[in-house]
Amino acid sequence: MFAPFIFLVFLVGVIANTVRQALSSPLNRIPGPWYARFTSLVLKYNEFIAKRTRYIHALHKTYGPAVRIAPNEVAFASTAAVKEIYCSGGSGYDKTEFYDLFKVYERRTMFTTLNKDDHAKRKRIIADRYANTNIVRKPSLDGIAERAGSFVKRCFDSVSVSGSLDLYVCLHSYAFDCVTHHLFHPYGTDSLQNKQDEDMMREVTFDDSLQNRLVRYWNPTLHRVFGKILYSFAKPRETPMADDFVLHTSSKTDAAAFTLLDRLRGNPQLEELDVAAECLDHMVAGIDTTGDALCFLMWELSQPSSLHCQQTLREELHGNPGVGFDRLPYLDAVVMEGLRCFPAIPMSLPRYVPPGGRTIDGYILPEGTIVSCQAYSVGRIEQTVFPDPDTFRPDRWLDEKGDADRRRLLFAFSNGGRGCVGKHLALAEMKMLLQAVYSKFSTLPDETMTPESMEMSDQLVSSRPLGQRCLLRFIPTTSEVMA
Numbered sequence: 001m002f003a004p005f006i007f008l009v010f011l012v013g014v015i016a017n018t019v020r021q022a023l024s025s026p027l028n029r030i031p032g033p034w035y036a037r038f039t040s041l042v043l044k045y046n047e048f049i050a051k052r053t054r055y056i057h058a059l060h061k062t063y064g065p066a067v068r069i070a071p072n073e074v075a076f077a078s079t080a081a082v083k084e085i086y087c088s089g090g091s092g093y094d095k096t097e098f099y100d101l102f103k104v105y106e107r108r109t110m111f112t113t114l115n116k117d118d119h120a121k122r123k124r125i126i127a128d129r130y131a132n133t134n135i136v137r138k139p140s141l142d143g144i145a146e147r148a149g150s151f152v153k154r155c156f157d158s159v160s161v162s163g164s165l166d167l168y169v170c171l172h173s174y175a176f177d178c179v180t181h182h183l184f185h186p187y188g189t190d191s192l193q194n195k196q197d198e199d200m201m202r203e204v205t206f207d208d209s210l211q212n213r214l215v216r217y218w219n220p221t222l223h224r225v226f227g228k229i230l231y232s233f234a235k236p237r238e239t240p241m242a243d244d245f246v247l248h249t250s251s252k253t254d255a256a257a258f259t260l261l262d263r264l265r266g267n268p269q270l271e272e273l274d275v276a277a278e279c280l281d282h283m284v285a286g287i288d289t290t291g292d293a294l295c296f297l298m299w300e301l302s303q304p305s306s307l308h309c310q311q312t313l314r315e316e317l318h319g320n321p322g323v324g325f326d327r328l329p330y331l332d333a334v335v336m337e338g339l340r341c342f343p344a345i346p347m348s349l350p351r352y353v354p355p356g357g358r359t360i361d362g363y364i365l366p367e368g369t370i371v372s373c374q375a376y377s378v379g380r381i382e383q384t385v386f387p388d389p390d391t392f393r394p395d396r397w398l399d400e401k402g403d404a405d406r407r408r409l410l411f412a413f414s415n416g417g418r419g420c421v422g423k424h425l426a427l428a429e430m431k432m433l434l435q436a437v438y439s440k441f442s443t444l445p446d447e448t449m450t451p452e453s454m455e456m457s458d459q460l461v462s463s464r465p466l467g468q469r470c471l472l473r474f475i476p477t478t479s480e481v482m483a
């Protein structure tokens with residue numbers, strides 16, 4: 001008889017406490033929707049339906065570059081905030097437990113270490129394998145060139161066989177083959193030509209575990225108790241082929257000198273499973289990011305509104321045969337603009353405000369507040385740096401005036417010591433592929449494609465086209481025929 005009464009008292013107590021905390025929070029000065037003071041439910045709902053990035057961007061458009069998105073969470077989109085959160089003290093603030101979701105084989109990797117010191121130790125071992133000097137070495141670049149050649153062959157095949165090519169699949173295969181070359185050569189994959197390897201790429205890329213993993217992050221107990229029921233409508237992440245491939249390959253002792261595996265195996269501090277976990281992490285990090293960034297970019301280049309950009313790119317490539325991918329200014333501008341408009345990781349990269357609290361953009365933030373910037377907004381909000389921000393305009397990157405400001409606000413690879421270690425590899429892959437393709441073809445969307453299927457669908461940190469399909473037609477611009 002007393003039970004309902006006790007429950008009511010408990011409920012009133014909880015509500016009173018929430019309201020008291022909301023009204024006395026030091027974050028109240030920060031603009032944002034009224035409900036963000038009391039609850040993170042609206043934010044979570046948008047994460048759950050794969051629209052977190054656009055939801056936060058809409059809030060930035062309404063409230064400005066600093067916006068409170070939940071009782072203990074603030075999103076920023078200014079140069080000063082990027083510098084403070086991600087670069088102060090070298091690698092910025094510590095990561096939150098959100099990154100626990102990315103642990104592999106139950107180990108922490110460079111990406112999933114939460115604090116600076118652990119991260120610095122691991123990075124010291126790994127960094128030189130991704131330095132530009134290592135990427136532009138012949139054995140490394142030859143591997144990328146060979147895979148770009150296989151991609152071009154698939155384009156030629158599509159002309160004579162089906163009329164169009166599914167870029168989504170082929171670009172993920174290309175990214176997969178390039179990254180495994182860099183990790184494991186001569187044990188890299190060949191998914192552009194080998195069906196079994198393509199199946200492994202599909203297992204990773206067509207993963208649909210967003211909702212399951214979000215529930216695990218929000219409420220681990222609920223996830224444990226209702227795991228089986230949850231499974232029937234929200235699958236956990238399962239990648240057995242990729243797991244086995246990496247476990248098997250990372251035990252090899254004769255990988256080429258430029259590979260990550262060679263470096264990791266030579267380090268006595270790392271156990272076998274640490275080596276495998278680090279390799280799997282980099283493999284996964286290198287597939288969807290480069291694959292999706294290229295996919296969105298080539299889709300954009302194929303739209304009627306961007307055909308003039310495609311034409312300018314082709315003229316640059318035809319006018320400079322044999323010139324290296326890193327010495328072509330318009331190609332660079334196309335890639336920079338692609339990364340600004342369609343960053344493969346467009347979403348918030350959450351960090352904790354360190355002990356003692358900090359001031360960001362003039363707002364005082366107590367320690368433990370979750371703060372973040374998202375590349376999608378950082379590349380759009382500052383219209384003096386990026387006028388007409390929603391328009392794809394590569395030539396803005398050719399203007400010397402404002403160049404430093406633009407590059408400071410390009411947040412696609414994040415910034416500071418925890419920024420993307422694979423940046424130079426990714427840029428080489430992207431530029432070499434575009435150079436190989438647009439020297440030989442013009443591209444148009446297949447008639448069956450709709451803009452909706454290319455809408456951005458957020459995953460845990462990365463974003464992919466909603467339909468996971470991108471059919472383009474490749475029209476040869478030279479009389480060359482593949483043997």
Ligand code: HEM
Binds near residue numbers: 290343344418419421
């Ligand atoms: C266009 C392609 C790519 C984009 C846009 C991209 C973007 C990013 C971003 C934004 C981060 C920071 C994530 C965070 O703080 O939560 C990151 C980290 C990382 N990326 Fe990439 N990435 C790309 C390609 C690659 C490739 C090809 C590799 C190859 C191995 C790679 C490996 C990594 C690793 C290992 C980290 C963790 C770095 C650390 O914590 O020190 N990425 N990437």
